[in-house]
Amino acid sequence: GLVFGGPLIGSLVGTYLCGPIADSIANFFTRRNQGIREPEMRLPTCIIAAFLTFFGALISGLCFHYQTHWIGPIFGYGVLSTGGQMGATLAMSYSLDCHRELSVELMVTVASLKSAYAWIWTWVMNEFLARDGPLKALMTVAAINMGIYLTTFGLYFWGKPIRVWL
Numbered sequence: 001g002l003v004f005g006g007p008l009i010g011s012l013v014g015t016y017l018c019g020p021i022a023d024s025i026a027n028f029f030t031r032r033n034q035g036i037r038e039p040e041m042r043l044p045t046c047i048i049a050a051f052l053t054f055f056g057a058l059i060s061g062l063c064f065h066y067q068t069h070w071i072g073p074i075f076g077y078g079v080l081s082t083g084g085q086m087g088a089t090l091a092m093s094y095s096l097d098c099h100r101e102l103s104v105e106l107m108v109t110v111a112s113l114k115s116a117y118a119w120i121w122t123w124v125m126n127e128f129l130a131r132d133g134p135l136k137a138l139m140t141v142a143a144i145n146m147g148i149y150l151t152t153f154g155l156y157f158w159g160k161p162i163r164v165w166l
Helices: 005-032 043-066 071-098 100-132 134-165
Strands: none
Touching: 005 043, 005 071, 005 100, 043 071, 043 134, 071 134, 100 134
C-alpha cells in the first residue's frame, strides 16, 4: 500500500527543486551572455533530470531483479519520479518562456502529452513486466526517457531560430 509513497515524495521534490535549479543555471548562462536571457538557458537542467530518471529506473530494476529489501525499489521509484517531474516541469517552463501568449494551449498540450505517455505505459506495462521482468522493463523506460531528454540538446542549440521562425 505504500508503494506510491516514493513516487509521491519524488514528484514533490522534483517540482520543488526544478524551479530554483533551473533559475540558477539560467542565471549562470545569462551572466555569460552579457545579461541577455533566453528561454533555452533553462534547458541544461535536463541533464540533472535525465540523470535522476535513469538512475531511479536502474535502482528499482536492480532491486527487483536481485530481490532486495522492499525499500530499495520504492527509493528507486522516488528518484525516478523526481527526474520525471523535473522534466515535465522544465518542459512547461520552457514552453511558457518561449510562447507566453499561448500559455493556456501550452499547458493543455504538455499535460495531455504527459498523460498520454503515462497511459500508454500503463496499457502495455503489465504484459511487458510479466514477459520480460522488471529489470528489462525499467531499463526500457530509462532508455525511452533518455531518448526524449536527448531532444533537449537540439532545442538548446536550435531553439532560438525555431522560435524566431514560428
